[in-house]
Amino acid sequence: MTVSPSKSLAKNQLQRDKGSAIAFSAVLALILVLLGVAFVVISMYMGGGKEIKNAVDAGALNVGRKVLDEEIVSVNLSADANQQFFRDVTDTGTVDGKVTLRNINRVWAKALFVALNADAAGGDAGPTDASVQAAHDGALAISNGLAEKLTTAANLEGFFTDFAQRNSVRMIGTDVSVTVIPGAGWQTSLMNRAAESNIEIKDNLPSAIGGALVTACTRNPAPAGAAGKTFLRGYEPLTAAGLTFWQVPFQYEEKPHLVARSTFDNGKQPPNMLPAVWDNPPPNAFSVEGKAVKAGSTGELAMSWVLTNPKQTYPMQFPLGFIRIKLARNIVQWYPDGIAAGEDHYKFESDTVTSPAYPAPPCGLCVATAYVGNEYFPPSLYKAICAIEPIGGEAMNRLLQRVKEMNPDFTMNNLETLLDECLMLDTEDADHEFLLWSDGQGHMSVQELSAAVLPPGLDASQHPEGTDLVVDVEPGVPLYNNADFVIKCPGDFGPFPAVTELSGTRTWYAGTGFKGGCLGELVIQRKTDVYFGGICPCAP
């Protein structure tokens, strides 16, 4: 049977229509599968990016934590005396003590204390320039060494890898881990400029310091414990005695935490220079960069930025120091007929002193006997200092201020008790010296010089730089029944009562603390004036 051409064309068309549905479905199925695979691959890639960011963040936080204390980013004190001066603010308080980012501010604060002591003494400071310069140079050398360690990326990479590699990046590959990308991604920054450091100002400064040096907590909101506290400012020049001292800012009670790139970049020096020249400041913020790459495939990079903080506050303190207290030899000044004549000395206990014989006109002699030393009962050092008015006085204030530099929590009550418990075992007629010192841990001791054993770092032979400043005048106290005199012409007439007057001075010599740890010297000088005289009733 033959088919007409029009019917043949329709049949062919029908055959072409029959085949297209299956082909279309096959293509569609393939596309769907490809889309599915593509979705999975992209999801894995995006997920991998997130994983590596998490791992790099963990690595960065570990850098922020470890950079505070680890050996590789610390400096040990050198044998140089200017650096050994800071042994008491290191981690161990020993000659090979370690300085880290945690306690570098203590080093600078102690150096600043030397300068503040010099400034406060004013015209009575004496030759303090060398001490202040030496303390400053010592702190700067330590700080430079620390900055060198902190800005060397190789020192920090181990901290990063330690934690970054502990986190899985399975979406990039099951046998892939995060590795460091050394180079430009590892930078440092000086953040939170002018914010508080971790050195808290206590009520122990030699004089008030200006607002340019101190600040309250800058956190907003401030933690409850920050109320009423002030701190030294960080990354701001702290000027004293003509020199510039520094601190690294660590906001109060803050922990190491991640920060935004923009905030980190704002603190980089250069281009954002500190208000004064500090060539090598220890940084407080660090950037890190890591990658995870599967062999024969593309990988992912990530960066993170961390601001560190030891979350530990120290008081502004001069932990290791001493004060000398000198009881100068007591003087008896004789005033026969009201005219100053010779002098003698007396013990630091009840004592009897007899004068030479002075003329009792016209033909006799006059001899006085003084009963002195009664002001030194009971025989304690406190009694010796405050034997007569003023009780306490400016001398005790000076002592307390210096003691509080060593132990900020020490009170006047504590000081009086400490001095009162120190008994004068040797009361002989001579100069007596005592040392009042801290062991570096806040424990105060006082002993006679001959018995005092100072901790390493203190030198009892050193004296303060300052010149004499009379801080208390003990006005003459008339004493009765403390002296009498006899007139010999011939035969003894008397005894007759003599007039005595007890007076004294308390002199302060300010010390910066740099010379052997000597923060000052207090000298007590007492004098008993004896007035006597008469006429000898000779026969003409």
Next chain:
Amino acid sequence: MRVGKKSEKGQGLVEAIAAAFILIPIALCLLDLIVVVMANSMNDTAAKNAARAAANQGDQASASLAAEKSIQSFKSSAIVSSIVLDSVDYPPSKDGVTVRTKMEVNLPVPFPGYSHVTFVAQDVEPIVY
């Protein structure tokens, strides 16, 4: 003849049904795949957040509590039936805290033997208390 014409008409429908038998499972598989990928990402985030919360604490007890509170922010649904804290390891050395989370997911299109999947994620964070 008419018989040839009737079978030609029905063939398109049969082909369409046959194609649907292939395409629909593929599409449903893709749907499950999407859920799997998203759930895995959610679990990773939960583990990271819990680890970060725990790393800011001072001891094991506080760390566990903080991690637990962090997990509570993730709400369950018909697909994510539960997310729990599997372990919080806060070592005495206070080096790093390790947190593991477990997430139970109901696949929207259950296949025989694959209606329910459990995801485990782990994150390690340095302790910065």
